Amino acid sequence: xxxxxxxxxxxxxxxxxxxxxxxxxxxxxxxxxxxxxxxxxxxxxxxxxxxxxxxxxxxxxxxxxxxxxxxxxxxxxxxxxxxxxxxxxxxxxxxxxxxxxxxxxx
Amino acid sequence: xxxxxxxxxxxxxxxxxxxxxxxxxxxxxxxxxxxxxxxxxxxxxxxxxxxxxxxxxxxxxxxxxxxxxxxxxxxxxxxxxxxxxxxxxxxxxxxxxxxxxxxxxxxxxxxxxxxx
Numbered sequence: 001x002x003x004x005x006x007x008x009x010x011x012x013x014x015x016x017x018x019x020x021x022x023x024x025x026x027x028x029x030x031x032x033x034x035x036x037x038x039x040x041x042x043x044x045x046x047x048x049x050x051x052x053x054x055x056x057x058x059x060x061x062x063x064x065x066x067x068x069x070x071x072x073x074x075x076x077x078x079x080x081x082x083x084x085x086x087x088x089x090x091x092x093x094x095x096x097x098x099x100x101x102x103x104x105x106x
Numbered sequence: 107x108x109x110x111x112x113x114x115x116x117x118x119x120x121x122x123x124x125x126x127x128x129x130x131x132x133x134x135x136x137x138x139x140x141x142x143x144x145x146x147x148x149x150x151x152x153x154x155x156x157x158x159x160x161x162x163x164x165x166x167x168x169x170x171x172x173x174x175x176x177x178x179x180x181x182x183x184x185x186x187x188x189x190x191x192x193x194x195x196x197x198x199x200x201x202x203x204x205x206x207x208x209x210x211x212x213x214x215x216x217x218x219x220x221x222x
Contacts, residue, residue, distance in 0.1 A: 034208035043212035087151055095153040
């Protein structure tokens with residue numbers, strides 16, 4: 001099994017801050033990594049696919065990077081509507097989600 | 107518009123069987139994998155398995171292999187997740203999702219509550 005480790009598990013930031021979440025895979029997954037946003041009581045939403053590609057309709061303040069085992073997800077200027085839990089997911093070998101990062105407004 | 111519509115909430119007793127559904131519309135249902143994801147109360151996302159409606163090719167997470175069965179009825183654009191004997195620990199929200207570049211469309215979720 002491929003394990004995905006996200007950090008931090010929770011994060012508090014102010015509106016306008018730059019926020020970065022990291023995701024580490026237990027083995028090389030090339031760029032087979034996606035990022036999702038889940039707001040309370042809602043289904044997850046795909047934001048980034050193949051590590052760095054923005055899904056259609058997703059604001060450009062969201063971005064992703066990395067390859068191999070180390071990946072980042074960044075919000076360039078945090079907005080109030082970005083309050084959510086964010087998950088990474090590998091799909092090179094079946095699928096595995098990271099444990100999630102809960103993002104709160106300070 | 108791509109839509110996945112799941113069946114409604116269920117309340118079951120331990121040991122009972124259950125089959126929940128996920129109906130796709132707005133796209134060629136046969137040609138895209140459909141996955142199932144569990145979310146236990148207050149917890150994260152867990153991938154359970156995935157099925158290709160065109161030929162019913164199915165893959166399971168090792169954590170869920172033998173615990174659930176994923177199936178599909180291509181004629182009515184519907185995927186299913188079923189249990190033969192529910193446990194209290196199966197209490198969760200279950201989502202279906204279409205796999206393209208990532209899971210790009212999701213159902214609304216089905217809450218399954220298992221309690222004596």
